[in-house]
Amino acid sequence: MNNILDVKNLKTHYSSEEGIVKAVDGVSFSIGENQVFGLAGESGCGKSTLIRTIMRLVPKSAKVTADKLQFKEYDLLTVSDQSFREKILWQGISLVPQSAMNALNPVYRVGDQCIEAILAHTDFSKAEATKTVVQMFDAVGLQADLMKAYPHEFSGGMRQRAMLAMSLVLSPELVVMDEPTTGLDVLVQERILRNLKEIREKTKTSAAILLITHDISVIAEMSDRIGIMYAGKLMETADAMELFNEPYHPYTLGLKNAFPNIKALDRELISIPGSPPNLTRTIPGCLFYDRCPFSIDICRYERPEKIEVRPNHFVQCHRTEHVKEFRKLAGEKKTWQFSK
Ligand SMILES: Nc1ncnc2c1ncn2[C@@H]1O[C@H](COP(=O)(O)OP(=O)(O)OP(=O)(O)O)[C@@H](O)[C@H]1O
Ligand SMILES: [Mg+2]
Numbered sequence: 220m221n222n223i224l225d226v227k228n229l230k231t232h233y234s235s236e237e238g239i240v241k242a243v244d245g246v247s248f249s250i251g252e253n254q255v256f257g258l259a260g261e262s263g264c265g266k267s268t269l270i271r272t273i274m275r276l277v278p279k280s281a282k283v284t285a286d287k288l289q290f291k292e293y294d295l296l297t298v299s300d301q302s303f304r305e306k307i308l309w310q311g312i313s314l315v316p317q318s319a320m321n322a323l324n325p326v327y328r329v330g331d332q333c334i335e336a337i338l339a340h341t342d343f344s345k346a347e348a349t350k351t352v353v354q355m356f357d358a359v360g361l362q363a364d365l366m367k368a369y370p371h372e373f374s375g376g377m378r379q380r381a382m383l384a385m386s387l388v389l390s391p392e393l394v395v396m397d398e399p400t401t402g403l404d405v406l407v408q409e410r411i412l413r414n415l416k417e418i419r420e421k422t423k424t425s426a427a428i429l430l431i432t433h434d435i436s437v438i439a440e441m442s443d444r445i446g447i448m449y450a451g452k453l454m455e456t457a458d459a460m461e462l463f464n465e466p467y468h469p470y471t472l473g474l475k476n477a478f479p480n481i482k483a484l485d486r487e488l489i490s491i492p493g494s495p496p497n498l499t500r501t502i503p504g505c506l507f508y509d510r511c512p513f514s515i516d517i518c519r520y521e522r523p524e525k526i527e528v529r530p531n532h533f534v535q536c537h538r539t540e541h542v543k544e545f546r547k548l549a550g551e552k553k554t555w556q557f558s559k
Pocket of ligand 1: 235263265266278
């Protein structure tokens with residue numbers, strides 16, 4: 220499989236009054252053609268920064284470095300803003316932003332907004348653009364007469380679908396979705412993501428998808444591969460089923476506990492104690508140390524290297540040999556009741 224996106228050792232550091240915010244700090248992953256890559260992690264761990272970096276939406280004052288940041292034949296570190304806008308944005312990579320819920324302009328009809336987006340980026344005639352939007356509305360399960368409706372007449376789920384339709388109209392090769400289902404209830408989330416699968420089949424888009432969420436269980440089924448992000452780093456990356464069924468990193472184990480699983484809605488949710496570290500601080504050891512129930516001394520003083528625990532399954536943790544025991548303990552509430 221060819222990779223369409225290749226990211227190696229990407230760092231995005233913001234400058235702030237409190238110091239340098241290492242929002243993305245040495246992230247490496249790649250996305251293959253047609254692949255769905257799910258990126259999960261708690262609020263503030265750098266997910267949006269990662270994709271805003273790829274989409275050139277971080278402020279100019281942010282420092283971006285990487286060993287590689289490649290989209291197809293384009294080196295995103297060096298390609299000009301003009302080429303990026305003309306050749307890559309929308310037609311190569313499209314974005315459904317995190318604020319998708321508010322991204323629609325309230326005073327224009329939804330269909331007109333989609334048509335305008337096409338006209339702005341292609342040389343389609345208005346009739347062609349309209350036809351494309353009708354097709355996309357159909358693909359995402361919105362009736363064509365809803366094109367005449369205003370955003371306030373749409374439910375949250377419908378708005379989300381409209382944004383999805385808009386992101387797909389130019390047949391991009393990579394669609395980036397930042398928290399497309401946040402704020403919607405878990406069954407609606409499931410439906411939208413399922414829909415997405417159907418849309419891909421219906422529209423025969425071979426688009427790869429980078430799906431961002433804080434909720435690991437929603438993406439487990441959707442994704443081919445998953446990366447678990449914490450404090451600017453990818454703590455664990457593996458094929459989706461393997462990551463979900465045989466996770467290695469204690470943070471992944473914790474995240475799995477913390478979200479309702481669509482297949483076990485009555486399961487008790489256990490949250491990870493504490494909150495992610497301040498990203499301006501310099502921490503010598505593992506960034507998850509103070510919230511990890513399984514940490515030992517070395518975790519505090521030495522940053523774990525990325526290791527390949529199985530083919531193509533990467534983990535940054537000192538204690539992977541003990542994972543069988545951790546998997547058992549992680550399901551018990553008392554394991555997570557501690558303070559350091
Ligand atoms: N422009 C900025 N300047 C300084 N710090 C920023 C800026 N944008 C984001 N940050 C900080 O960078 C860190 C990562 O933020 P980011 O929005 O990427 O996280 P996220 O994982 O998308 O979170 P959420 O799930 O809440 O959307 C946070 O600590 C945030 O406060
Ligand atoms: Mg975000």
